[in-house]
Amino acid sequence: MASVHLDNVAKHFGTTEVIRQLDLRIDSGEFIVFVGASGSGKSTLLRMIAGLETVSSGRILIGDRDVTDCPPAERGISMVFQSYALYPHMDVRGNISFGLKLARSSHDTIATRVARAARMLQIEELLDRKPAQLSGGQRQRVAIARAIVREPSVFLFDEPLSNLDAALRAHTRVEIAELHRSLGATMIYVTHDQIEAMSLADRMVVLKDGRVEQIGRPEELYRRPATRYVGGFLGTPAMNFLVPRRIEGRVAVLESGDEIALPDCDTAQVKTIGVRPEDIQIGGGGIAVSIFHVEELGETRIAHVRLGNTHELAVRSRSIDTDATQTWIKLHFPADRLHLFDRDDRRVAGN
Numbered sequence: 001m002a003s004v005h006l007d008n009v010a011k012h013f014g015t016t017e018v019i020r021q022l023d024l025r026i027d028s029g030e031f032i033v034f035v036g037a038s039g040s041g042k043s044t045l046l047r048m049i050a051g052l053e054t055v056s057s058g059r060i061l062i063g064d065r066d067v068t069d070c071p072p073a074e075r076g077i078s079m080v081f082q083s084y085a086l087y088p089h090m091d092v093r094g095n096i097s098f099g100l101k102l103a104r105s106s107h108d109t110i111a112t113r114v115a116r117a118a119r120m121l122q123i124e125e126l127l128d129r130k131p132a133q134l135s136g137g138q139r140q141r142v143a144i145a146r147a148i149v150r151e152p153s154v155f156l157f158d159e160p161l162s163n164l165d166a167a168l169r170a171h172t173r174v175e176i177a178e179l180h181r182s183l184g185a186t187m188i189y190v191t192h193d194q195i196e197a198m199s200l201a202d203r204m205v206v207l208k209d210g211r212v213e214q215i216g217r218p219e220e221l222y223r224r225p226a227t228r229y230v231g232g233f234l235g236t237p238a239m240n241f242l243v244p245r246r247i248e249g250r251v252a253v254l255e256s257g258d259e260i261a262l263p264d265c266d267t268a269q270v271k272t273i274g275v276r277p278e279d280i281q282i283g284g285g286g287i288a289v290s291i292f293h294v295e296e297l298g299e300t301r302i303a304h305v306r307l308g309n310t311h312e313l314a315v316r317s318r319s320i321d322t323d324a325t326q327t328w329i330k331l332h333f334p335a336d337r338l339h340l341f342d343r344d345d346r347r348v349a350g351n
C-alpha cells in the first residue's frame with residue numbers, strides 16, 4: 001500500500017481550467033472520496049493519478065516515487081471504471097487474469113490470485129461465463145476482481161456503482177467498505193453521490209468547478225461545512241437557506257419581519273443563514289409558517305413550508321401530521337444549529 005501526494009497539480013484543456021492548484025496528501029491505506037457535481041473535475045483528477053491524463057503543472061507522487069511522467073502500467077495502480085470495460089469475447093476468468101498474463105505472471109500466481117479474488121467477490125461460479133451472460137452487478141464484481149488480482153498499491157474507482165439499481169448500489173457500497181478493510185488498501189473513489197461519499201470516505205474532497213471546496217471527515221463536513229456549497233451539497237433534503245433583510249446585533253430580521261437569534265460571532269458578516277431540515281424545531285413560540293406539502297418517508301416525515309413570501313423550507317420530523325397541509329405551525333431555529341455564511345459564501349468565523 002502506498003501514500004499519494006498531489007503536489008499542487010493543475011489541469012487545463014486549452015484555455016479551460018479543469019483542475020485548479022490542488023494540493024492533497026493521501027495516507028497509505030486511506031479511503032479518499034472525490035465528490036462533486038457532474039463536470040466538477042473528478043474523473044480528470046483520477047485520470048491524472050492513473051496516468052491516463054497528463055498534468056498541466058505540479059507533481060504526482062505515489063509512495064516516495066515521482067510518477068508524474070510514468071505511464072499508467074508503471075504506477076502500481078488499478079482502476080475500476082463506471083463502464084466496467086470488460087472484454088466481451090473473454091470469459092470471466094480471462095478478463096480477471098488478463099493483466100497478470102500481460103505482466104507475464106506465473107501460471108500458479110495467476111491461478112491463486114484469481115481464485116482468491118473470485119472467492120472474495122463471490123463470483124466463483126461465474127468464471128466460465130462471458131460478460132454478456134452476467135447482470136450489471138456481476139459485471140461490476142468482475143471489474144473489481146480484475147483490479148484486485150494485480151495487487152496494486154493504490155485502487156482508483158470512477159463511479160463504479162452508477163449503473164446499478166438503488167438496492168444493489170447500497171449493498172455493493174458495504175462490500176467495497178469491507179474490501180477496503182480486508183485489503184488495507186489505499187483507495188481513491190470518485191462519485192457524484194453524496195450518500196455514497198459519506199458512507200465510504202475516511203476523508204472526502206468536495207470539488208466544485210475544479211476547485212476544492214473542503215476536505216475532511218464526512219461528519220466534519222456535515223456538521224461544519226466551510227462553504228454554503230458544501231452545506232447545500234450534503235444532506236437530503238438539502239440544507240435550508242435564509243437571506244435576512246438585515247442584521248441587528250445578534251438578531252437576523254427576515255423579509256417577513258420575523259426574527260432569528262444568531263449565535264455569538266461576527267454577525268455583521270452574515271449574508272445567509274443555513275439550517276438543516278432536522279435541526280428546525282416545531283411548536284412553542286416561534287415563527288409561523290404554512291405547510292403546503294407533507295412527504296411521508298416511513299421513518300420520518302418532511303413538511304414543506306412557506307415562510308413569508310420569500311422562503312420555502314423543508315422541516316424533518318416524525319411528529320408532523322400527514323393531514324397538516326394548508327395548516328400553520330410555528331418553527332424555532334436553535335442558534336447553535338445555524339450555519340452562517342458571508343457574502344463570499346464562506347462560513348463566518350467563530351460560528
Ligand SMILES: Nc1ncnc2c1ncn2[C@@H]1O[C@H](COP(=O)(O)OP(=O)(O)O)[C@@H](O)[C@H]1O
Nearest residue numbers: 013016018036037038039040041042043044045
Ligand atoms: N479531453 C477533454 N477536453 C476538453 N475538456 C474536457 C476534457 N475532458 C474533460 N473536460 C472538461 O473538464 C471538466 C471536468 O470533467 P470531468 O473531470 O469529466 O468531470 P466529472 O468527472 O466531475 O463529471 C468538464 O467541464 C469537461 O467538459
Ligand SMILES: [Mg+2]
Nearest residue numbers: 042043044159
Ligand atoms: Mg466523471
